[in-house]
Ligand SMILES: NC(=O)N[C@@H](CC(=O)O)C(=O)O
């Protein structure tokens with residue numbers, strides 16, 4: 001039987017939600033991930049240190065007592081009202097590891113996001129000064145821009161200017177979906193990086209739309225055409241330290257996905273590293289998985305790499321049709337289908 005030992009991986013982009021859901025999301029995420037960067041897009045969002053502390057407490061309460069490897073890293077949600085003082089306080093706390101820019105209206109729970117990125121300059125300057133990374137949902141929100149072009153448009157309109165105006169600011173373009181994003185990140189200085197999800201490595205828009213519409217593949221930024229998928233696979237398996245693991249596991253109850261106006265987000269926390277292993281194996285690049293999953297993320301954030309390991313084995317297993325989410329259910333990615341890798 002084929003096995004693969006890798007240094008314990010971290011997830012640099014995950015949605016754990018809140019309340020009753022935490023039991024299930026934390027349960028799945030904490031199986032083998034070390035650190036997870038916890039997205040702050042709750043309603044209301046996590047806007048300052050005191051909200052981050054309270055949320056950290058609610059997450060920590062769901063970590064099994066026997067688990068000594070799992071560590072949630074908190075993120076602030078930038079709004080039009082975020083102040084440089086909020087940034088200084090968060091940076092000095094040791095509890096907050098980044099701030100997230102959601103253009104208002106770009107994605108799930110982004111209504112409180114930033115309406116005018118220009119006005120964010122004092123906050124970005126404070127983040128640069130306090131060495132707090134900026135995490136970006138990189139899509140423009142203009143109704144006239146085609147949904148498949150929103151990431152590329154964001155890079156040209158907003159990201160290039162931010163990167164050149166704040167040259168020491170660490171920037172992570174989250175969940176990239178295009179060749180344009182991969183090229184932008186590759187061509188930028190070393191303070192600019194990107195996370196890549198397993199589902200954007202495994203799928204393109206044909207999987208979502210050809211032969212029937214499959215709402216469980218619908219996420220934002222939306223799956224693009226195959227040529228973009230190929231560029232993401234090339235980036236993830238390139239050995240470049242600018243690209244690292246961020247699942248964007250984003251749970252929504254089944255009834256909110258399978259409806260006339262379904263929510264955006266794919267749930268992958270039940271099988272995250274297993275899905276990445278499949279994608280890397282398909283690209284003949286299993287030897288590149290460890291650095292992508294376990295080295296480049298902490299290196300970018302300036303944190304130590306994990307020192308223990310996990311073992312993957314090539315053993316087929318079937319994903320459940322449904323998983324609990326609070327007092328409801330969700331349909332995980334690949335529900336009812338076979339996966340080929342398993343964590344021992
Ligand atoms: N990716 C998604 O489609 N959805 C995420 C939000 C996000 O990461 O943009 C969610 O919170 O559901």
Ligand SMILES: [Zn+2]
Pocket residue numbers: 107137174175220221
């Ligand atoms: Zn996003």
Ligand SMILES: [Zn+2]
Pocket residue numbers: 013014015039175248249250
């Ligand atoms: Zn996300």
